[in-house]
Amino acid sequence: MIQTLCTVDAITPLTPFVQKVLLSPQQAVDFLPGQYLQLCLTEQDKRPFSLACLPDGKQLELHIGASKADDYSSQALNYLQQQMDAKQPVMVEAGLGQAHLRPSDNPVLLLAGGTGFSYVYSMAKALQQLKQDKPVFLYWGVRQQSSLYLLDELQAWASSHSKFRFIPVVQDADDNWQGRSGLVHEAVLNDFVSLDAYDIYIAGPFPMVGVARDAFLKQGAHQQQMFADAFAYI
Numbered sequence: 001m002i003q004t005l006c007t008v009d010a011i012t013p014l015t016p017f018v019q020k021v022l023l024s025p026q027q028a029v030d031f032l033p034g035q036y037l038q039l040c041l042t043e044q045d046k047r048p049f050s051l052a053c054l055p056d057g058k059q060l061e062l063h064i065g066a067s068k069a070d071d072y073s074s075q076a077l078n079y080l081q082q083q084m085d086a087k088q089p090v091m092v093e094a095g096l097g098q099a100h101l102r103p104s105d106n107p108v109l110l111l112a113g114g115t116g117f118s119y120v121y122s123m124a125k126a127l128q129q130l131k132q133d134k135p136v137f138l139y140w141g142v143r144q145q146s147s148l149y150l151l152d153e154l155q156a157w158a159s160s161h162s163k164f165r166f167i168p169v170v171q172d173a174d175d176n177w178q179g180r181s182g183l184v185h186e187a188v189l190n191d192f193v194s195l196d197a198y199d200i201y202i203a204g205p206f207p208m209v210g211v212a213r214d215a216f217l218k219q220g221a222h223q224q225q226m227f228a229d230a231f232a233y234i
Contacts, residue, residue: 001093001094001095001096002027002029002030002031002093002094002095003091003092003093003094004025004026004027004029004091004094005025005026005089005091005092006023006024006025006026006060006089006090006091006092007023007024007026007089008021008022008023008080008081008083008084008090009022009023009024009059009084010022010084011077011080011081011084014063014149015146015147015149017065017066017147018063018064018065018066018115018147018149019063019064019066019077020052020061020062020063021061021062021063021064021077021080022059022060022061023059023060023061023090023092024058024059024060025060025092025094026089029060029094029095030055030095031051031055031094031095031100032055032095032100032101033054033055033100033101033122033123033125033126034050034097034099034100034101034119034120034122034123034201034227035051035094035095035096035097035100036048036049036050036051036094036096036097036119036229037049037051037060037062037092037093037094037095037096038092038093039076039079039080039090039091039092040092040093041075041076046093047073047076048096049062049064049076049118050062050063050116050118050119050122050203051094051118051122052118052119052121052122053122053125054122054125054126054129060092060094061118062118063115063117063118063121064076064077064115065114065115097229098227098229099119099201099203099227099228099229099231100123100227101123101126101127101201102199102227104199105134106134106197106198106199106225107134107136107137107197107198107199108123108127108134108135108136108137108198108199108200108201109188109192109195109198109199109201110123110124110136110137110138110139110201111139111141111184111185111188111201111202111203111204112139112140112141112184112203112204113142113184113203113204113205113208113209114141114142114143114147114204114205116202116203116204116205117140117150117203118203119201119203120138120140120201120203121150123201124136124138124154124157124164127164128157128161128164133163134163135163135164135165136163136164136165137165137167137191138154138165138166138167139167139168139169139184139187139188140154140166140167140168140169140184141168141169141170141171141183141184141185141187141204141208142168142169142170142171143170143171143172144170144171144174145168145170145173145174145176145177145179148168148170151168154166154168167179167180167187167191169181169182169183169184169187171183171184184208184212185208185211185212185215185216188212188216189215189216189219192219194219194220195216195219195220195221196220196221196222198221198225199225199227200216200221200225200226200227201226201227201228202226202227202228203228203229203230204230206230206233206234209228209230209231209234210230210234213226213228213231213234
């Protein structure tokens with residue numbers, strides 16, 4: 001773990017409820033794709049957010065979803081905005097989490113619900129950079145299609161990389177949606193007869209992660225090949 005002060009460079013909307021936050025650390029931050037940082041509002045109040053970037057950049061990127069009903073994330077965003085306006089740094093602890101990308105020859109299944117996407121996004125970018133010749137499947141489940149804030153980018157990735165598949169799944173799809181609908185983990189179950197061969201990485205609301213874990217184990221997945229920081233709490 002590395003503790004460092006960071007300048008808040010920008011807070012920009014990805015959707016009406018998701019903000020992209022860019023931080024510049026005052027010292028080099030080493031982390032693995034799939035790890036997270038804690039934003040230290042105080043010494044006792046530390047809030048975790050997945051890193052949506054690769055560890056080779058000068059900035060740290062967060063995707064923070066905060067609705068009016070979500071005080072936890074809204075308070076963190078308000079704090080970041082106040083510090084940026086005051087030109088004051090924020091303290092972070094980075095390089096946290098055990099559910100990071102593992103070196104492996106196995107095909108990879110990345111599963112995200114909502115803003116859990118930032119977790120799998122960093123790993124997808126890392127896998128693209130490694131240019132490994134193995135299949136990578138990224139499933140992203142959201143409630144409305146407007147929440148798919150990087151839809152065009154991921155579809156372009158899939159079009160230009162034969163081993164990369166992107167499957168967005170919308171729970172409450174309207175008539176204009178042409179893709180998959182329903183629950184994202186059920187889309188995975190429908191697409192794979194067996195998950196025996198896969199390294200599986202999961203992020204999202206704790207209930208979703210728990211349901212996905214149990215269902216995937218029944219579909220042949222191996223506990224030692226499934227990774228989610230939420231597993232420590234459910």
